[in-house]
């Protein structure tokens with residue numbers, strides 16, 4: 001399998017190179033040249049299979065020729081053995097037609113673990129084979145950072161630098177990043193918002209001198225491997241509610257558009273999906289875009305669902321590429337307009353194509369709190385604010401016939417203050433995570449300036465100093 005950049009000007013690469021590069025050298029995002037397609041019999045055969053076995057079937061066609069089957073199987077097995085639930089991503093029915101897909105049983109209680117646990121192992125595998133070291137950078141609005149640090153802490157071949165918006169993540173999220181004591185972990189609190197952190201990360205990838213000196217690699221969902229590993233749970237849950245014999249819809253709490261793009265990928269691979277519903281908080285750029293055809297940035301508002309406080313939604317570029325017939329020039333034009341004027345318009349053809357697969361809705365702060373309280377009272381189920389946004393939006397897209405799966409993206413105990421304020425119940429962290437809340441914290445507070453961050457990384461990254 002080969003991968004091309006959405007902007008059409010970077011070299012076509014194989015999986016291992018795409019994994020290490022993160023962002024393409026033309027600023028674009030990598031996509032597979034073709035979608036492997038599973039027929040109905042193959043999809044039906046996933047029923048009753050262990051999560052790790054489905055993961056192997058889904059991931060293998062994308063990495064074949066680059067990672068041996070037995071090595072892939074072993075990495076998948078190890079990644080999911082550590083999850084708190086033996087089905088890895090259990091499905092919980094909350095109404096006759098609606099289900100929560102609990103993606104938060106990994107080590108940091110967020111859906112990011114599903115991808116990051118395997119990504120960490122794959123990267124280590126490729127670096128070891130090549131005798132290389134890498135400097136990983138990531139931007140986080142709260143969850144990616146903790147999950148990435150958990151996946152890479154103590155790994156010999158990587159240093160990890162996570163940029164997060166100072167004061168804009170929950171205390172649990174912050175501590176998941178700042179209490180790791182391993183020398184290869186660097187939590188950087190930036191005086192800005194998530195979009196600033198993400199722009200700096202992309203800026204570092206576009207500074208080729210720096211990128212090559214530190215052997216830069218990325219773990220945000222700009223990295224194709226993140227999306228790839230997330231495709232699996234769409235198949236697992238879709239089959240559990242009757243696919244391929246019936247269609248299924250998904251509602252996805254969305255920020256950077258990575259999770260829902262994995263659903264789009266599953267659809268291209270043959271999973272019969274009726275609708276992919278984008279659920280946003282008041283930072284609703286994606287909902288507005290689907291409505292109006294115009295992608296238009298506004299300021300970011302801090303909410304009780306901080307991981308979704310995003311305006312520059314990286315993976316939307318992957319969808320633009322798909323609906324524009326993989327026309328790199330068209331994607332470059334829109335992305336240039338975005339960086340010059342903060343907006344761009346999508347032509348009617350691509351917009352119609354998008355609307356055949358996607359719908360969208362938004363949920364404000366009061367609705368988020370009401371949904372947490374009413375779902376607890378009516379269904380006995382405690383939601384985190386991000387998943388609550390999904391549940392709220394799903395209600396207006398549920399046709400009553402097609403099973404609606406809402407992605408449960410975080411455990412409520414990551415956001416105890418918001419949950420308690422909404423419903424009076426304070427969710428407890430699992431016992432093994434409680435010591436973190438009193439452990440010593442270690443972080444650097446830095447200005448949201450690319451130069452300052454690059455200097456800091458050059459001083460601390462072993463890839464620069466070890467000569468490996």
Ligand SMILES: Cc1ncc(COP(=O)(O)O)c(C=O)c1O
Nearest residue numbers: 143254255256257258259307409
């Ligand atoms: C809890 C939670 N829900 C939803 C999202 C949004 O996911 P995505 O950025 O893939 O759209 C995030 C952040 O990525 C998150 O951490």
Ligand SMILES: N[C@@H](CCOP(=O)(O)O)C(=O)O
Nearest residue numbers: 140141142143144220221307
């Ligand atoms: N919501 C994310 C933001 C980064 O998204 P990613 O999926 O591109 O890593 C977070 O919690 O950090």
